[in-house]
Each structure stands twice: as structure tokens, then as C-alpha cells.
Amino acid sequence: MVASVSDLLKNNNLSVTDTRVKILEYFMESDGALSPGDLERLSGKNFDRVTIYRTLQAFLDKGIIHSIPSLENTTLYAICKDECSEGRHFDNHAHFICSVCGKTYCLDDVVIPNVKLPKGFVAIQRDLILSGKCSHCQINI
Amino acid sequence: MVASVSDLLKNNNLSVTDTRVKILEYFMESDGALSPGDLERLSGKNFDRVTIYRTLQAFLDKGIIHSIPSLENTTLYAICKDECSEGRHFDNHAHFICSVCGKTYCLDDVVIPNVKLPKGFVAIQRDLILSGKCSHCQINI
DNA sequence: GTAACTGCAAAATATTTGCATCCTT
DNA sequence: AAGGATGCAAATATTTTGCAGTTAC
Numbered sequence: 001m002v003a004s005v006s007d008l009l010k011n012n013n014l015s016v017t018d019t020r021v022k023i024l025e026y027f028m029e030s031d032g033a034l035s036p037g038d039l040e041r042l043s044g045k046n047f048d049r050v051t052i053y054r055t056l057q058a059f060l061d062k063g064i065i066h067s068i069p070s071l072e073n074t075t076l077y078a079i080c081k082d083e084c085s086e087g088r089h090f091d092n093h094a095h096f097i098c099s100v101c102g103k104t105y106c107l108d109d110v111v112i113p114n115v116k117l118p119k120g121f122v123a124i125q126r127d128l129i130l131s132g133k134c135s136h137c138q139i140n141i
Numbered sequence: 142m143v144a145s146v147s148d149l150l151k152n153n154n155l156s157v158t159d160t161r162v163k164i165l166e167y168f169m170e171s172d173g174a175l176s177p178g179d180l181e182r183l184s185g186k187n188f189d190r191v192t193i194y195r196t197l198q199a200f201l202d203k204g205i206i207h208s209i210p211s212l213e214n215t216t217l218y219a220i221c222k223d224e225c226s227e228g229r230h231f232d233n234h235a236h237f238i239c240s241v242c243g244k245t246y247c248l249d250d251v252v253i254p255n256v257k258l259p260k261g262f263v264a265i266q267r268d269l270i271l272s273g274k275c276s277h278c279q280i281n282i
Numbered sequence: 283g284t285a286a287c288t289g290c291a292a293a294a295t296a297t298t299t300g301c302a303t304c305c306t307t
Numbered sequence: 308a309a310g311g312a313t314g315c316a317a318a319t320a321t322t323t324t325g326c327a328g329t330t331a332c
Contacts, residue, residue, distance in 0.1 A: 015331050016332095037321080050288080053323075054287080067212055069211055073321080075321095115254065115269070120279050121273065122274045123271040125271070135259065156306050158306070178295085178296080194297065196312090199312095214296075287328105287329080288327105288330085289327090291325090294324090295322070297321090300318100301314105301316090302313105
């Protein structure tokens with residue numbers, strides 16, 4: 001753990017509130033990505049759905065979390081590594097979605113390879129999404 | 142164009158109906174991926190929203206189209222290449238989402254590089270999503 | 283005290299299901 | 308004719324916006 005959760009908020013000019021601390025802790029404890037709905041369930045409906053959406057947007061704007069493209073019709077978020085900052089994301093690891101348990105893993109060690117784009121295309125964000133069976137679900141089937 | 146649209150439907154044991162033919166044509170004419178909402182707009186609301194969802198699901202089951210992970214809260218679909226079949230997708234090209242015009246391009250020539258996964262993880266589908274400015278929007282800004 | 287944050291109400295958007303009717307084969 | 312496909316109604320899920328009340332600093 002790099003810094004305390006409240007330092008992370010302070011460093012980004014965000015007020016330290018119960019909701020924000022709790023949401024950040026959920027992200028740190030989770031080994032996968034979380035959707036707004038996941039957070040609502042984790043909290044036991046203790047904080048408002050709207051607050052969750054607004055908190056996620058605030059974290060996204062500050063570069064504390066990043067969004068992960070998903071095959072479902074919901075947006076997933078995961079906590080950023082140190083190299084990220086406001087407006088700049090350097091999240092170059094792949095993500096793995098398990099089609100059995102539904103969990104999304106950050107494969108921190110799997111670096112997204114560079115590819116050559118067609119003339120005129122400039123990429124700012126790159127996401128590599130792998131779907132299949134995770135190590136957990138491999139065993140149980 | 143490989144085969145006629147109606148042959149494509151017949152080969153997959155799907156009845157040839159106006160809606161299905163039209164939707165397939167939209168996919169073939171589009172150089173990008175389409176969402177259920179896109180199709181509704183393209184049709185001028187001529188076919189029911191529900192029919193669009195059910196048609197997309199049928200095409201997906203048969204391997205005629207595939208879904209593309211998206212950063213938005215909507216699902217995107219694109220037509221599959223010949224190598225795809227029921228239950229088996231070999232869609233190994235990257236997709237590019239333009240953050241200016243919002244269009245999703247299939248980069249047919251950009252092959253997704255192979256990566257080494259952690260022990261126990263088995264990938265079935267691989268998606269490389271690049272976001273940034275497309276060649277069109279590059280000029281206009 | 284003030285700006286920022288939260289909660290409630292409500293609207294907008296996206297997706298799913300049931301059922302009656304219509305069309306393809 | 309029979310099974311599959313569509314349209315309508317309605318329910319559920321997801322996300323956004325406005326505003327009033329509350330809290331962090």
C-alpha cells in the first residue's frame with residue numbers, strides 16, 4: 001500500500017469523506033475490477049447510488065481509477081497505479097474477464113504490446129481484454 | 142461480399158426476414174461497430190427496439206456477429222469474418238474508438254499480438270481496444 | 283462560513299420478458 | 308399448418324440531473 005487512503009484523497013484535492021474512503025478501500029481490497037452496482041452491493045446499500053456514480057466520476061477525473069471496457073452493459077473501474085495522474089493514464093496492463101465467475105482481473109504483469117496503427121489514427125488509451133476461464137474456475141470444472 | 146445476405150441467414154438456420162436482412166446490410170455497409178441504439182436510428186425507428194435486441198442475440202448465438210467491449214454503457218457489435226462459426230469466434234483484429242466522433246472502427250489489419258498469461262488462465266476471446274483520435278477527426282481539430 | 287459532498291426525487295436511457303399476432307418455410 | 312419472428316405493453320436495470328440539506332476544511 002503506497003499511501004493512506006486519506007492522503008490519496010488529499011493529494012487530489014478531494015475532501016475526505018466516509019463514502020470515498022470506503023469506496024477506495026473496496027477497490028484496494030478487490031483483486032478485480034468493480035462496477036457501480038458491485039459497489040452498491042458491497043456497501044450493503046449504505047450509500048446512495050447517485051453518490052457512487054459521482055464518486056467514481058470524481059476519481060476518474062483525478063486519475064485515481066480508470067475504466068475498463070467490458071462485454072457487459074455496465075462500466076467497470078479499477079484503481080490506478082502510481083504513474084497515473086489527472087488527465088493522464090498509463091495503464092498498460094491487460095485485463096482478464098472470467099466467463100465462469102464473472103470476475104475481472106488486472107493482469108499487472110501482462111504488458112499490452114505496441115501495435116502499428118493505420119495512417120492518421122492516434123491512440124491515447126489502449127486496453128487488452130482477455131476473456132476465458134480464470135485459474136480459480138479452471139479447477140472447478 | 143462473400144455470399145448474399147439471405148444465404149448467410151439460411152446457412153445459419155435463420156428465417157430470412159426483412160428486419161434481419163436490413164440489419165445485416167447495415168453491418169456490412171458500416172465501417173464501424175454498431176450498438177442496438179445505432180440500429181434503431183439507422184432504421185428510422187422502422188423496426189421495434191425489442192426485435193433489434195432479439196435479432197442481435199440470434200446473430201451472436203450463430204456466430205454471425207461478435208460483441209466488442211466498449212467504454213460506454215452500451216454494447217457494440219460487428220460482423221464476423223468467415224472463420225467464425227457457431228460458438229467459435231476468431232476475431233483477432235483490434236478495434237479503435239474515436240473519442241471525438243465516437244465511431245468504433247474494425248482495424249482489420251492490426252492483429253492482436255499474443256501474450257503470455259499467468260498460470261491457470263485460459264483465454265478464449267481476445268480484444269484490443271484502442272481509443273484516441275481517428276484519421277477523420279485528426280484533420281478537423 | 284463556504285465550497286464541496288450527499289441524499290432524495292425524478293427523468294432519461296438501456297435491456298428483458300410475456301403474450302398475442304403475423305410471416306417464413 | 309407449424310414454428311419461428313415480430314410488435315406492443317410493461318417491467319427491470321443503468322445512468323444522469325436538479326435541488327435542498329449536510330459536512331469537511
